[in-house]
Structures are given as structure tokens and as C-alpha cells.
Amino acid sequence: MSILGTRVVRIEDPRFLRGEGTYIANLPLEGAVHITYVRSSMAHARILSIDTAEAAAMPGVLHVWTAADIDLAPAPPANGMMNAGIRFPFVAVDTVRFVGDIVAAVISEDKTQGLDAAEAVIVDYEPLPVVLDVDDSLTDSVVLHPEAGTNVVLKFANPDDADIFEGCEVVVDLLMENNKVATAPMEVRSCAARWDGGKLTQWACSQGAHGARDGLADALGVDKSDVRVITPDVGGGFGAKSGVYAEEIMVGWATRRLGRPVRWTESRTENMLSMGHGRAQRQRARMGGTKDGRITAYRLDVVQDAGAYAKAGAVLPYMTRMMAGGVYDIARVQFESYSVVTNTSPTVAYRGAGRPEATAAIERTIDEFARVCGIDPTEVRRRNYLQPSAFPLVTPMGAKYDSGEYEAALDKVLAAADYAGLRAEQRRRRESGDPVQLGIGISSYVETTNPMGGGEYGAVEIIADGGAIVRTGSSSHGQGHHTAWAMIVSESTGIPMDRIEFRFGDTADVDHGGGTGGSRSLQVGGTAARLAAEAVVEKARQLAAEMLEAAPEDVVIDTVRGAFHVQGSPQPARTWSELAAVATVPLFADVDFKPEGATFPFGSHVCVVEVDTETGSVAVLRHVACDDAGTIINPLIVDGQVHGGLAQGIAQALLEVVAYDADGNPVTSNFADYGIISAAELPSFERVVMETPTPRNPLGAKGIGEAGTIGSTPAVHNAVIDAVSHLGVTHIDMPCTSFRVWSAIQAAR
Numbered sequence: 146m147s148i149l150g151t152r153v154v155r156i157e158d159p160r161f162l163r164g165e166g167t168y169i170a171n172l173p174l175e176g177a178v179h180i181t182y183v184r185s186s187m188a189h190a191r192i193l194s195i196d197t198a199e200a201a202a203m204p205g206v207l208h209v210w211t212a213a214d215i216d217l218a219p220a221p222p223a224n225g226m227m228n229a230g231i232r233f234p235f236v237a238v239d240t241v242r243f244v245g246d247i248v249a250a251v252i253s254e255d256k257t258q259g260l261d262a263a264e265a266v267i268v269d270y271e272p273l274p275v276v277l278d279v280d281d282s283l284t285d286s287v288v289l290h291p292e293a294g295t296n297v298v299l300k301f302a303n304p305d306d307a308d309i310f311e312g313c314e315v316v317v318d319l320l321m322e323n324n325k326v327a328t329a330p331m332e333v334r335s336c337a338a339r340w341d342g343g344k345l346t347q348w349a350c351s352q353g354a355h356g357a358r359d360g361l362a363d364a365l366g367v368d369k370s371d372v373r374v375i376t377p378d379v380g381g382g383f384g385a386k387s388g389v390y391a392e393e394i395m396v397g398w399a400t401r402r403l404g405r406p407v408r409w410t411e412s413r414t415e416n417m418l419s420m421g422h423g424r425a426q427r428q429r430a431r432m433g434g435t436k437d438g439r440i441t442a443y444r445l446d447v448v449q450d451a452g453a454y455a456k457a458g459a460v461l462p463y464m465t466r467m468m469a470g471g472v473y474d475i476a477r478v479q480f481e482s483y484s485v486v487t488n489t490s491p492t493v494a495y496r497g498a499g500r501p502e503a504t505a506a507i508e509r510t511i512d513e514f515a516r517v518c519g520i521d522p523t524e525v526r527r528r529n530y531l532q533p534s535a536f537p538l539v540t541p542m543g544a545k546y547d548s549g550e551y552e553a554a555l556d557k558v559l560a561a562a563d564y565a566g567l568r569a570e571q572r573r574r575r576e577s578g579d580p581v582q583l584g585i586g587i588s589s590y591v592e593t594t595n596p597m598g599g600g601e602y603g604a605v606e607i608i609a610d611g612g613a614i615v616r617t618g619s620s621s622h623g624q625g626h627h628t629a630w631a632m633i634v635s636e637s638t639g640i641p642m643d644r645i646e647f648r649f650g651d652t653a654d655v656d657h658g659g660g661t662g663g664s665r666s667l668q669v670g671g672t673a674a675r676l677a678a679e680a681v682v683e684k685a686r687q688l689a690a691e692m693l694e695a696a697p698e699d700v701v702i703d704t705v706r707g708a709f710h711v712q713g714s715p716q717p718a719r720t721w722s723e724l725a726a727v728a729t730v731p732l733f734a735d736v737d738f739k740p741e742g743a744t745f746p747f748g749s750h751v752c753v754v755e756v757d758t759e760t761g762s763v764a765v766l767r768h769v770a771c772d773d774a775g776t777i778i779n780p781l782i783v784d785g786q787v788h789g790g791l792a793q794g795i796a797q798a799l800l801e802v803v804a805y806d807a808d809g810n811p812v813t814s815n816f817a818d819y820g821i822i823s824a825a826e827l828p829s830f831e832r833v834v835m836e837t838p839t840p841r842n843p844l845g846a847k848g849i850g851e852a853g854t855i856g857s858t859p860a861v862h863n864a865v866i867d868a869v870s871h872l873g874v875t876h877i878d879m880p881c882t883s884f885r886v887w888s889a890i891q892a893a894r
Contacts, residue, residue, distance in 0.1 A: 148632050148642075152781040156642065157627045166378040169335040169348045170410040177337065177406035178207060180399055181259030182392060183249035183266045184418065185241035188277075188488040188809020189289070190270035192239055195249060200265040205258030207403075209266065210250045212236040217364060217398060220391070222298070222455035230293030231455040231486060235364075235391040241270070242289055242453035243488050244811055245418035250395060252403070256410075275488045275809040279427050279448040282485040289453070289486045298451045298459040298484040301466055309442040309477035313433030317513045322878045323502045325425035325450060325803040326796075327813070328495050329821055332380025333416040336393045337408035338400040346373045347397050351389070352382040353620045353660015354650045360389035361397050372397075376650035379622035383793075384494035385421045386622070387457070387662050392419075417814045421458065422803050423495020425450035426465070426502050430510040438518050438525040443475050445506050447482035451492050458492025459484035464499025464596060467544045471507040472551045472591045472747060473529040478541040488809045494662065496793055497851040500592040501858060505879075508588040508859035512866070513875065522587050522863070523559065527552060530589075537840075544593060546745045547839045547847075550773070555589055555749040557833045558771040562751040575871050584754045584868025588860040591747040594774075594848025595665035598742045602658050603673025604735035605634055605681045611707070611722030612644035615677075616735075618658015619670035620650055624850065625782040629667055630674045632778060633844075637678035639707030640721060664746075664848025667778060672842045673738035680734035685709060688728060689719045744839045744847035748772040750860035752795075756868040761887025763799055763865055765826070771833035772852040776845035783849050784832055790853020791830050796822035797854075798861035802880050820880065869893075 160166065197209040208214075212234065219232040236247050249266050253259035274287045282289075282296040289296055310316050338347040345367065349357040351374070358374040365372075379386065392409060400407040411419075427448045434440040451459035462482035470478045511529075515522040530551040531538065538546050564585070571583040602618035615630050627647040635642045648654055659665065682702055689709035690697040701712045708718035725732055753767040768791055777783050800820030804812045813819040838845030858879070865881040866874060873893035877885055 148636055149778050153628055153632060153779050154781065155625050155628045156631060157625065168332060168378050168380065169337055169350055172337055172348060172377065174337050174339070174406045174408060177408045178403065179253050179256045179259045180396060180407055180409045181251040181253065181263045182247045183251065183263045185237065185244055185246040185248055187241055187270050187272060188244050189273040189275045190241050191273060192237060192241065192248065193269040193271055196267040197249065200251060200262040203258065203262045203265060205254040206251060206262045207254070208252040209262065212238045215398070217394065220364065223457045224460045227299045227455045227459055228293050228295070228297065231290045231298055233391070233454040235395055243490055244809060245490055246453065247391065252399065277487055277489060277805055277809055279450050279485055279487060282487050283448060283483055289488065296485045298455045298486060301462055301480065301482045303479045303481040305479055309444065309479060310431065310433040313442060314436045315514065315517055316431065316433040317510065317517050319430045319510050319513055319876060321428045321430065321506060321509060323424045323426040323428055323505055324797060324801065324879050326423050326495065326801045327417050327803055327819060328383045328385035328420060328423055330381030330383060330386065333411045333413060334390065334392065334420060335410040336396050337406065338396045339406040340401045340404060344371045344373065345397050345401065348375050348377060349389070349393065350379055350386060351376050352386045352622060352662055353658065354652050355618065355658045356387060356660050357389045358652045361394060364394045365397055365401065373653045376620060382622050383496045384498055384662060387494060387660065413816065414814050417819065418811060419490060421456060421493025422452065422490050423492065424502060424797065425458065425492050428506045430506050432510045432514045434514065436518060438515065438520045438528050440473060440475050440514065440529045442477045443470065443507065444479040445469050449482060449484040450489065451484045451486050452489045453486060454491045456491040457494050461494065461499035465503040467542050468500050468503035468592060469507065469542050470540050471504060472531060472549070472589050474531045475529070480542065489805060496790065496854045497592065498663065500851065501855045504588065504590040504855050505859045505862065508590070509862055512863045516870065516875070523555065523564065526555060526587070526589050545742055546591065547841050548837050549591060549745065549747050550837050551589060551747060554747060554771045554773055554835055557835055558749045558751050558769050561831060561833045562753070562767065562769040564751065567753060580757060580759050582756050582758055582868045584756055584864040586752040586860040586862065586864025586867055587749070588856050588863065589749045590856045591745050592851060592855050593743045593745055594663055595668055595740065596663050596743050598740060599659050599665065599669065600737055600739035601669035601673045602655065602735065602737055603670060603677045604733065605674065605677040607681060607721055607725050607732035609722065609725050611640065611720055611725060612646065613638060613640050614646045614648060615674050616648045616655050617670045617674060618655055619666040620661040622661065624661065624666060624786065625779070626666060629671060629778050629782060633671055633675045634678045636704070637675060637682055639702060639704035664850040668744055668842050668844065668846045668848060669738055669740055671778065671846065672844050673736045675843065676736040676738055677734045680736065681732055684734065685724050685732055688724050692719050692727065693717065741841040744775065744841055746772065746774045746847040746849065746852050748852060748856050750856040752857070752860040752864040754861065754864040754868055756865060756886060758869065758872065758890055761883040761890065763881055763883065763886060765795060765828055765861065767828055767831065768795065768857065769831040769833060770853060770856060771835050772849065772856060773835040773837050774849035774852060775837060775839045775847035777836055778846065786849045787832055787853040788830050790851060791857045792822055792827055794854040794857030795827065795861050796820070798858045798879050798881060800880050800882070
């Protein structure tokens, strides 16, 4: 019986439950000093002077550095398409551009001394006009980077200037805020480094050791071979721990300069101020079609808030553009976006990275289109789905969809939720005038995983006792990689899972890799491990044939026993340990797997909420999700990924927003002020199983890490508006807080 597709309990969990995880903040590093960053208290200002004298004289303080002391060139934009004039100094030179910008660095013997000294650094600022709103930024009335000449970081133009809405019987318009959110991983950023013999070793809290290595080498002007990056246990990333931050580069620079190990771990407030934020799009959507609900035209215009500098978030509208048309057969689709800088924390990739924004826009707009047409939103979706017979296909936005059964996913989730029964209960409450109204929200989505189509490295090595070591260029920070990779290798080799060691995240042990992001890991990293395991089996077959004095083509592997024998004759047999003992070269194989392209998971969600019309409070009663990620290796891991995604998606719809006052001061700089979600606000999720394999990798697997987030946010958003739509409310911006919902009800009345 195959182990694949079964609910296998995760191998990696027991040591975490015993408190045996290895995180950088508690990593022993003898003789290490601490770096503490002095951060701007103003959103936009000219630096007139920095007085470090008092701080430098404090106990335990070794150095206080400003930009004049640091010989690192400002970083270019994160992507070559961006405005090259918008550069990022690791330490602010003459201007600060958001609250949290680094203005100085304190080196101290212990962390507490550094924190005290940082408070003693006095910065004299000359305030400059603050730009917070993306539409204001777009006017260039205040240019935040004068050398760039404009606030526009990147534009994706619409090549089609035709009026695609001409002749439409129904046209709807929506202006929507896809709210800026904090990535808020459980573990804040942390790193440690030492310089020894002309080489840098850095422990990185990262989603990819090789990406961090390359970023460090580039910034420090050294060869990649002179940098070793190790990622021990990492407590969550969600996209924001990709690459390498200025703070981490400074740690590498400082250890080289000092000749002593250096370490840094931020506080939660530091994390909320300066770690990359997500989402942050203003969206203007227009949809047109016929009165009977057929959509013929759709246009989405986006202004992306890039924050103060040209980080990865500025390029995310590219992903929004790619997925703009969603699961629908729409003949004419247009998209245009501007990414602009503002005096806020820079924006980076966050779970879904541009794809949730696309789904949120079209799924909210299709509900408005259905309302104006007077048709149930599920029926409008049915009438416009791309059909299974159309796959594979290329959308008007150039996305190359692989496989999909969109209506089947909707049917499954509606049946599981008892959609007809929910609508009946909603009618009953409306007719009775119940102050607590029921809302039912639908969303259907498709996203792209491993969107750049990149490959991954995998290797399998048989050790002397007959166990195996599997190496991967992917990076595990909570996804269950050890379990999934062990299942795949065990399936091919017959080696028990508990005898398969899993290695990743050390550039000295794994030569190259793409890391984890874009829900790519299993489909490329898992496939590479499978192919490497199969190659090792083939090498072992040749060796076993010699030992059994048989032709290689007659030798088979018994994966139950983990032994090779002649077909039809179970005895004699040769085990992995016996083969390893006589092998003249290691039983080892590695593979660089390159897929045929990206994959496109899809699904449908139903969210059921109660809204108290007297207070505006929202409670999520049920959330039913059908997320199709192709072939499932371990349903238990998939459940975990979906549940985590649902929690984050629901949080964005109801609670989370990074907020600033008029002067650009963050008012959500800790978990007391920021709407971080907890179990108290969430129901027990219901997951509906569906598998539509992809032809683009041998496993048939698509990504699952971001799907729950993508499908849930618009379902919740639509549910809240549906609950109060009979009162005349047609739209509420996210997050749908009690005050916003109550205000919308009052305005409609």
C-alpha cells in the first residue's frame, strides 16, 4: 500500500513540543556583541545633526555608527524594471522616509546596554511634507526621492486603449482598499554572524539560505563562495523573510569590521515598524456584461503602495495583472497599475503576493455585478466559469492555466455548506427583523504557484546503516517538509521514514536552491527528491544485480522490506545496508528538476457570518473551503496549510490594517493596537477535498500554502456585505470592523 496520500503525523513536531527548537536568538555564540538600531521617529524629515556623544560614553558601548561610518553603497531597487533613482541607503544619509528608518547603529557588549544607548542618541530633524495616500503620491506634488524625479516606482501599462464596455447592458464600478497588513510572524527577525579567515558565516532567519547568501555577498562585495548562510529553525515567514534585510546586511558588515561575532534580534515593535508589510493596493474595478449575468468585459486599475523604498512589493501588481481574470471566461480584460512610494514602511511579498489582491478585486466586483443584475451570485459565477474542456489555456493576461474544474469545486462547497438552507435561514431572519442578520459570502479563485516556473535541487544519499539523507534547496519553516520529503523518498526506496534524515538551509551542505516562496516547495523540491530517490534505486539495482549474479533488468526492489531481489524470487535479497557496505562509491544521486511551468491551484469558499446590525460586530459562524492543489501527498499537512491560510485571510477581511496618523506615525505598532487574530475569533474550519492533478510535474502536485488566504478574504468580505445588503449597504472597505459596518448601516439608513 502506498504511503502517499495518507495522513502521516509530522516527524518534525515532537522536538518543537519539547522545546528543543534551535532559533537564532538562543543560539550560543561566544564573544558576540550586539547591534541595536536607532530608528527615525519621523515619517519624513531632513537630518540636521546626530549627537552620539552621550550614547558612546555609556557602559558597555563599543561604537555608535552613523551613515558617515558605514561604507555600504545604497541598495538598488529590488527589481530591474523599477525606477533606478529610488535607492535604499542601509543607514539614512540626510533624509528619513518612514518611522523606523535606520539613522544609527549601536554596538554593545550586551543587548540591554545597546537599547539604553540607542535612547540616548539625539537626532535633530527638519520636518518635510508627509505623503501617506497613494493617490496623493501619484500626483508628484511632493517627490520623496528627488533623484528619481517622480514617486512612481513601476508602471504596468494597459496596451489596449479600446472601450471594452461599449454595448454592455450592465456596468458596475467599485473603488476598493486592499488594506495594508503586517506580516507578523511568530518569530521576529534575528540574525548572527562571524567573520573568520576571510569568510562570513551568518545565521539567517530566512525563507532561503541561498537567496540570503547571494544578497549578503552582493551587498558586502565578496564572492558567494566566501559566505556561508545557515538557517536553523525559523518561526514563520509568510513571504516577508525572503531575501535579506538591511539590518541583516549590517550584521555581516559589522562582524567583518570588528573581527568579533555580532548578533541582532528585533523587538515586536521594531518588527511591526520596519519588517516588510503586505497587500496595500487601491483598486478601481469595472465589470460589464449582459442583464442575464454574462460577463463580457472587466478592467482593474491599481495603485500599489510600495512604502518608502523600491522593495519587492512594488512589483506585485505584475502578479495581480496575471491573475486579474480569475476563473472566468471573460473575452476582454484590461489592467493598469502604478506602484508609488509613500512615507510608510516598505511593502514586500506576503502570503499570496499579488494573487490574493486579484481575487479580492474580481470576487467582490462579481458580487456587485450579480446584485445589479438581480441574480444569485453563485449563478453568475456558473455562467462565466472557464470550462474543463478549455484546459490548458492562455488567459487574456497571459497566464498559462494547466487544469481546473471550477464549477465542480463550487458544487462541492455549496453542498457541504447547505447553501439552500443558509439562504432560507437568511430570509427568515430578514422577515422577522432580527437584529442579528446572517450573511453568506462566496468566492471562487485560481492562483499561480511557483509563478516564475523555477526549478529546485534535491539529493538522496544512502548511509552505512541503510538509512538515507535527503537534501533540498527548499526551506522549511513550518510547512512539514521533513515529513513530506521522507514520505516521497520512503515510497521509492522502502527505507522507513524514521531513518530518513532531512537537511536544508546550510549553503555549505546544499550547494544551491531556490528556497521557499510562492507555494513552490513540494511541486519542485518534492519532485527533485523523488527523482533523486529513483536514481539512487537504479544505482542500487545495478549493484544488487552483481551481488545476486543476475541481470539488472531482472532485479526489483521490495519497498515493504527495503530490499532488492530477483523478480519472482523473494530470496535471496540484498538490503540497503548490505549494498552500502560493498559500494565502491557512495550510493548518491542529485537532481536539478525544472518543471514545465507554473501550476494553478483553484477552489471555492463559503463563509457564513452573523452581523449585529445594532453594533456592527461580525462573528464568523462557519467557513467551508474547497482548495484543489492537485495530487495530495499528506492530507494532514494540507489541512494545516489551509487552516493557517484561512486564519490570515479572515483576519485581513475583519481585523488587520496597518494604520498611521496624519503625521505618518504608526498607530498599530504592537499586538495591543494591531488587530492580530486569535482562536477566539475563528470557527472550526471545514475543508472539502478535491484533487485535480497537474501535468506539469511527475507528482501531479500544485501549491497549497497560499490558497486558503486567497479564497477566504473575499468570501468573508462578501458575507459581511451580504448580511446588511437588504438595508441598502452595497460596499464596505476591509477590514470590516464593527465601526465600519455600523457606519455603513447608518449611512444607508
